[in-house]
Amino acid sequence: MTPTATYRLQLQPDFPFSAAGHTVPYLAALGVSHLHLSPVLEAVPGSTHGYDVVDHSRVRAELGGEEGLRQLARTAQQHGLGLVLDIVPNHMAAVPRHNRALWETLREGPGSPYARWFDIDWAAGGGKVLLPVLAGRIGDERERLRVDGEVLRYGEQEFPLRAGTAALELTELLDAQHYRLGWWRLARTELNYRRFFTISDLIGLRVEDPEVFAATHGKILELVRDGVVEGLRIDHPDGLADPGSYLERLGEAAGGRWTVVEKILTGAEPLPAGWAVAGTTGYDALHRIDGLFTDPMGAAELLGRYREYANPAGDRGGYWTATVRRAAYRVVTHELAAETGHLTRLAVRICEADPALRDHAPWALHTAVRELLVRVPVYRPYVAAGGPCTEAAEATLPDTAVRDARAMFSVPEESAAVDVVRDLALGRLGGGPDRAAFCARFAQTASALRAKSVEDTAYYRYVPLVSATEVGGDPGLPAVTPEEFHAFCARMARDWPATGTALTTHDTKRSADVRARVAVLSQCPDQWSELLTELGRAAPTAAPDPQLAWQAWQTAFGCAGLPAAEIAGRLEPALLKAVREAGLFTSWTEPDPVYERAVTDFVAAGPAADTGPARAALERFAAALETFAQDNIMGAALVQLTMPGVPDLYQGTEREYIALVDPDNRRPFHRPPEDGPVDEKASLTGAALRLRRERPELFGESGTYTPLAAQGPAAAHCLAFCRSGEVVTAVTRLSLRLAESGGWRGTELALPDDGPWTDLLTPGREYAGGPVDVAELFAERPVALLSRVVRGGSAGRG
Template sequence: MTPTATYRLQLQPDFPFAAAGQAVPYIAALGVSHLHLSPVLEAVPGSGHGYDVVDHGRVRAELGGEEGLRQLAATARAHGLGLILDIVPNHMAAAPRHNRQLWEVLREGPQSPYAHWFDIDWAAGGGKVLLPVLAGRIGDEAGRFEVGARDDGSPVLRYGDQEFPLREGTADLPLPELLAAQHYRLAWWRLARTELNYRRFFTISELIGVRVEHPEVFAATHGKVLELVGDGVLDGLRIDHPDGLADPAAYLERLGGATGGRWTVVEKILTGSEPLPAGWAVAGTTGYDALHRIDGLFTDPMGAADLLGRYRDFAGPPGDRGGYWTATVRRAAYRVVTHELAAETEWLTRLAVQACSGDPARMDHAPWALHTAVRELLVRVPVYRPYVTAGGPLTEVAESALPAEAVQEAKAVFSVPQEAAAVDVVRDLALGRLGDGPEHTAFCARFAQTASALHAKSVEDTAFYRYVPLISATEVGGDPGRPAVSPEEFHAFCARLSRDWPATGTVLTTHDTKRSGDVRARIAVLSECPERWASLVAQLARATTVSAPDPQLAWQAWQSAYGCAGLPTGEMAGRLEPALLKSVREAGLFTSWTEPDPAYEHAVSEFVAAGPGADTGQARAMMTRFADTLAPFVRANVLGAALVHLTMPGVPDLYQGTEREYIALVDPDNRRPFSRPPADVPDEKAGLTVAALGLRRERPGLFGESGTYAPLAAHGPAAAHCLAFCRSGEAVTAVTRLALRLEEEGGWGDTALTLPDEGPWHDLLSPGREFTGTTVAVAELFAERPVALLVKAEGGGAADGG
């Protein structure tokens, strides 16, 4: 069954299955059809997220084990809810002590029956797996090693609280010989950047890639989940990071067959107008493409451009603080591919050399030329990755992942035209054009996997933190260089969803969003008043006793503080400081995770405490007054985004707590344990949410796969400020966009909205309000609130209650 709406719960030891069960009655009353659970398989002890799986055959004991999960499913069923589960096919925790398959590989080497579970380049490591786990160089750490025994008596090598298996017959060797005799090499953590020889998740060496393309690995890693599906415990799946897989299409086909076609969505980040591959056996994406379109509706294009100019004047100088999005992305990509992904680039180069060595037409390409071609093409892939297998058919969409202009730009780096031909070789290998031999197949898959890691790290985790004119636009799936989305673009997007992916997922907030939907909705208002914002920031700088260590940080820190203006007294600094420290480390301009600058980070903390995070003082008073003046326009954005999300094509997923006002910054701030809100605290957004979800539950045909979507046109002087659409001829969503500009332009005037027919139409958000006729004055429609949800009664009788 396709869900009508899902509710995401972030499980963790502090919020296990039992706690989720206690929340079920409240969640069911909201009107969703399914609980959406974060990963539940056995993970590293204490994990707060569950994506570091160590055992696919067991439900996590810290959450309550399989019995607890089955009890949660029974409780949910009793309240009319099903379960959707987030699963992690791409990687496991590289924690030998807990990961039995990896333990056996390290103990037995390439001959282990589990060796094919992981992408390990044994030749590159001299027959050993590099484990970058040491705090310093091995010579400096030798005194911390000791040989001991596990509970079963088997010998182990211990380093702090880590354990590693010992190859048979080596336990009694002197330490230097013992270390040399293993199938792994323990190394300083900094060597991962250049010498790592296993595939990992992005640049996280603690997560090792899994080769689920092998049928037996798929069966072993999915057996428990498929058992739970077969037993009726699970109704659908969310697939984490399919871009990391060697062949996502084949994986999804196999998974769909094994689940009997249960509702499944993939965490696929689409870039720009990139389509989801049509042949994938899924209902759609998890919804970041919808998030971008919804956010863009409430962003003023002219104001965003003006804000960019004012940011440049404030933050200067040129470069990554100059506010040029394309250049920022390219610089970030070069940094990531030459630093964090240097080992992956070297691996691709070795594969390219091997693929060319047996081909007389290509064997004279120098390794350095192939390496340069790999690097230059990787940084120019405009999407996350191409979708093609070596020797398979090449679609137009796959070929567009390495367009002709990228090839020409990459060739321009070479000074000798004949050497630039290496670019053609690498492109043909990446697109599977040179055959399906082992090296060709490996390169084709590996290039795609590396491209996705590079795109994620350079865009999401670097450029988004360097480019901060309007931080509401720096969200996964977004386009900060073009943050606004016109109503026409939004309608075209929804029409495509309704036609091609009617059961896709949609979201506004997730466990991975850098800011919650409500924080972004608030910050988006700044695109409507760039001059007022720039003036305020200048005043705040003068009013703060401690200066920011750089102007770029000041700009984004004050935007973050404004976005969190609804936080209770005493919480601002504690929530803001960790998020901003993460921001400057990810940006890598003045400090980073691997090369920290303690003096700079201390300056960040001092500035936040004295300025954006302060609960009192002149700057706080100024920010409060500014936020109060924009509150009506923030309300329009928050309610408008929520209503559009809940009624547009697709299956809306609500992240825990977002049915009400939800202020959260980047993880771990947005992964705090769920707590049921007090029933006696009114919340306008909660009322809207319950009304919209209730309509979806009671009349699923209006919004489901057989439902229709039709834009509705407004006419009059303020028509551009009304976004409206009709679902299946019987439900109308109408929202106010760019409300501040609307007020400055004189309000609605005689603007009117054309309705599908004469009705009568009842507003579920304002019981008792009724509209008849084929047009309605927008000023009247929005007299009580800046949004409306109109419905016709089933069968022409009285309208349903909301």
């Protein structure tokens, strides 16, 4: 069963299955068809997200256990709802005392039946797994280590002892284990297991192994077979060795249940056509929707103002492509040094085994690996182990990348290593397990590099318009024209009609409503620049650098709707995280306490202050633009709910929802009170969701998508489309520019002739088929949701 709409709930100990059950009647009345649950398998105790799984065979006890989940499913089914589960195939928590598979691997070494679960390079560690868990060097931490029976303890951490070693003297005992306890800083260069991105606490899983797949998916598939679960969301498929084969195996085992993947597509990159999925989780749609409400000329002007104000030389992000490249070099040479070292060792081994490839120096192969990785234009290539290299895979390492990588060598003959590494990455050289291993690990490392350098670094360094720095977006080209949007929707309706769409997720850096507000600034760059000057004079504490000031004030503007009592507690952590992720003046691993104190002092006294002249100036500015912000909020919501695909609503976003990066956006959900006010966005959301539920055929695989073009002087400010000849969506875009140019001025939208049409958002308002004055259409609100009237009945045919 394909959902008509899903609703994401973030489960955690403070919001378990029982709490989710209490929301079911409300969500059923809202109009969704499925609850979309964050991971439910046993995780590290206290985890607020569940992506740190420790036991795939059990439903998490802290959430209510398996019976709690099954009771939630029964409650949902009684109200006509199903469950979609978020599953995590790529990694587990590297916490031995909770992770039995890892515990047994550490106790028994490579001979353990669980050792095959993990990507461990035993040879690189001299037969040991490096565990980078110590606060300092081992010589300084010895006194904190103690033996307790068959367990080695370090603070609250526990590690298994190899059989027969418990009575040894400490030095001998440590040397006798299948693991090496090391200083946490060694992870950068010495780590010999695959991890999630750069997080050493999450160890990669080898689900390409049929036995590992069966062991890690047994409980999920049981829940699917029992009817408890009707759909799946796959976390981070790019981390897998062979995503296509994994998804095929999962699809067969799950009986073809509706499945979407958290796949980040770059630009016009297509989702691999052979994947056994309904589509993505929706970041590609998010980028297109946001772009509709971003003014291209204003965004360019804003960039110029940003350069003047922040003077972002070098790594501070004056130019997007340069910012990404610099960030990629930093990540690949620092945070991912261990990963590039592993790839180099594989390449050396392959070359030494092939007489035709010998005499490529290890340093040259290492340089080639690094230079090609930073030039992969998407998250990763897809090369099936032992399969042919497809045209799509070739495009991920284009000739331009090879040429530019070769140029980094001073001796042309040595630059031939670039061609070798490219051919290895595309599966065109080598043989046996090393060939498959290099293909997989190069792709896995490329995805980690892209995520860390773009999402977690460049997005915090390049901030002329912070609404554009969202996963799946293109801050260098943030605007999307109506023609580009229609072309995207046509492709989705044709190729992926049941794909997911999203505006806010548990991973978005700013909620959709924050981004919608900030996007208004692309329509008034001059006014924004003048405001910053005023704020700089009014704020009692200066920012430690102008780039931070720009970003902080934009963030505060985007959060204009927050209650005064919440402002500091929400803005300060988010902005402190931003400067650490950017890594320009401080970082997570090399914090600068003086700079960070300057950041928090500035934020507290300025952007996060609830009183004072700077706050008053910001509030006046925000109030003047509030109408245009609401136009963006309403327009984006309606477009997502009616465009091709299955809309996923994040908890609370049916109403105006202001949230920043995690953990701010992962707070426990509280359903609105039954007697509380219903805002405009909630009314719109309910009307669209109920329509989708009542008329699923209009929006599903058999439905159609037809762009509708307005005519007249303000035609560019109206985006409209028709679904299956029965429903018309029309929204206002760039409404501040529209107001400044004189309004609609006789602009018309031609509705399909087979009317009449009624506006589901304004009961009683009807329109005949054919041209309608857009000013009349948007007389009461900036959006319209029209349904064709069948005389003798109600709107539509259902």
